[in-house]
Amino acid sequence: MEHLINKQVKNIQISGIRQFFNMVAKYPDAVQLTIGQPDFKTPTHIKEAGKHAIDENKTSYTKNAGIDELCQAATQFIETKYGLTYDPKTEVITTIGASQGIDIALRTILDKDSEVILPGPVYPAYEPIIRMCEANPVYVDTRETDFKLTAAQIEANITSNTRCVLLPYPSNPTGCILTAKELIEIAEVLKEREIFVLSDEIYSELVYGQTHTSIAAIPGMKEKTIIINGLSKSHSMTGWRIGFVFAPNNISKHMLKVHQYNVSCASSISQHAALSALTVGIDDANHMRAEYEKRRDYVYQRLVSIGFEVVKPEGAFYLFPSIKKYGMSSYEFAIKLLQEAGVACVPGDAFSSYGEGYLRLSYAYSMEILEEGCNRIEKFIREQFPN
Numbered sequence: 081m082e083h084l085i086n087k088q089v090k091n092i093q094i095s096g097i098r099q100f101f102n103m104v105a106k107y108p109d110a111v112q113l114t115i116g117q118p119d120f121k122t123p124t125h126i127k128e129a130g131k132h133a134i135d136e137n138k139t140s141y142t143k144n145a146g147i148d149e150l151c152q153a154a155t156q157f158i159e160t161k162y163g164l165t166y167d168p169k170t171e172v173i174t175t176i177g178a179s180q181g182i183d184i185a186l187r188t189i190l191d192k193d194s195e196v197i198l199p200g201p202v203y204p205a206y207e208p209i210i211r212m213c214e215a216n217p218v219y220v221d222t223r224e225t226d227f228k229l230t231a232a233q234i235e236a237n238i239t240s241n242t243r244c245v246l247l248p249y250p251s252n253p254t255g256c257i258l259t260a261k262e263l264i265e266i267a268e269v270l271k272e273r274e275i276f277v278l279s280d281e282i283y284s285e286l287v288y289g290q291t292h293t294s295i296a297a298i299p300g301m302k303e304k305t306i307i308i309n310g311l312s313k314s315h316s317m318t319g320w321r322i323g324f325v326f327a328p329n330n331i332s333k334h335m336l337k338v339h340q341y342n343v344s345c346a347s348s349i350s351q352h353a354a355l356s357a358l359t360v361g362i363d364d365a366n367h368m369r370a371e372y373e374k375r376r377d378y379v380y381q382r383l384v385s386i387g388f389e390v391v392k393p394e395g396a397f398y399l400f401p402s403i404k405k406y407g408m409s410s411y412e413f414a415i416k417l418l419q420e421a422g423v424a425c426v427p428g429d430a431f432s433s434y435g436e437g438y439l440r441l442s443y444a445y446s447m448e449i450l451e452e453g454c455n456r457i458e459k460f461i462r463e464q465f466p467n
Contacts (some may be wrong), residue, residue, distance in 0.1 A: 089134065094213065095205065095295040097115070097426050098302055098407070100424070101114050101115055107418060107419075107424070111423045111453040111456060112449075113443075113449075114448075116252060116442050117318050117444060118368065119446055120371075121316065123316070123355050123357070123361055125360045126162050126364075128356075129352055129353045129355065130132070130320075130350065132352070133348065138352055140348060141344060142346075142348050142351060144344060145172065146174025147254060148168070150352075154172050154324050154326075154358060155167070155168040155326070155356055156168075157358045157362060158294075161284070162291075162293070164307070165223070166327075166398045167329065169330060170329040171329050171332050172332070173336055174346045175322075175323040175456060176308040177310055177322065178280065178282045179205060180323060180339075181206065181308045181324065182206065182308055183342070184325065184335045185327075185335060186209045186210060186333050187209070187212065187308075187350075188331070189331075190210065190244070190334045191243070192213075192343070193214070195217075195244075196215070196241045196242075196278075196286065197222070197246065198218070198219060198229075199222045199229040200221055201227070201254065201432050201434045202246075202253075203252045203431065204253070205429060216241075216244075216353075220233045221249055222434070226391050227251060228249075229245075229247065229264065229266075229390060230262070238273070240325075243275065244465060245266075247278070247279045248279070249395070250284070250286060250287060250393075250394070251283075251395070252283070253400050253431045254391065254398065255391075256391065256393060256395070257292070259293070260292070260293040263293055267299075268419075271299075271300035274372040275304065276304055277296075277301065277318060278297065278305075278308065279295050279305055281294060282308060282313055283395055283396040286314070287369075288395060289346075303328055305327070306335075307326040307327065308325060309324050310323030310326075311357050314364070315365065317350075320404040321347065322357075372452070373444065375447060375450055377404045378447065378451075379399055379441065379443045379450055380392050382457075382458070383454075383457075385458075386457065386461050387461065389405075397444040398442055400428065400440055400441075403439050409427075409429070409433065409437075411429060413425040414427040417460055421457065421459065422456055424440050426442075428440060
């Protein structure tokens, strides 16, 4: 019966990140630098709120968009943090993580043969959803612009089929961000065009040395922008699966239909925990961000001293060093590093063909693990490439 499976689904590959993560299980002594998951525990007040929800029997369906108090808290959070104003009754949807938010957004706005402009290298989860909509990803090579999708690049790739520009910043896998000036330049290209912007801002609370800016804050852009955010990275709540989609009502009301028939609603227990995250824990990310910044500085300096070429990230918790000079594909290099040095990193080609020649390291690990990982990488490079 396999020949009857939807061809768009059959052509999708399992994420290269997960493929490599699963392979690492065969090397129990390896230093793991693959997964983008905070090593901090979920804050106690959030866990207690979840327990309280269970004890109070708050275990039934909620409104499709989420409980009223959480929708209010979510809109208040991004207004306080980023100056964005949304109606809690009509312009926010609580989703099962940011991933489901991306899914309902793209399925709402894309038709067959629509085109989505997105940077390469990029997180691999966007393309499969685009393909399942029978739409087409249009990758833009950002390797010469410090991994930033520029206004000029966007303008050069717009066609009559362009339906959406995807801005995933701060970036996974590169950690780069877009500044307010760069976003204004992009807005100048897009604000008079009938093109949606999908702004994936899941790492918005992990920006170093400055405040995150959303393109929706640029005049003329909120009307066409869909923001994806959530609590996985900011509040170390990956397993709780709570995300948010913010958009004007004339877009949001259609996404809500997709969401309704897709999942009905997010977990009621997780929603009550999320309410505590966004109110009591409005600044929970601060101490985590400070620690990540220390880790970033340490790993960046170590990689540079070893001889890697790497763009210093300004957000998220990844570094994306080039391994081109070592004469191996990113997959070959990652396998050799794992087998001979006992360090697990993700091959760059997991992030599109434009990631070939790079390696993604996550520094969402303790300093002790990062030090051991860097020591092993340095020993590996010195032994394998003595010149």
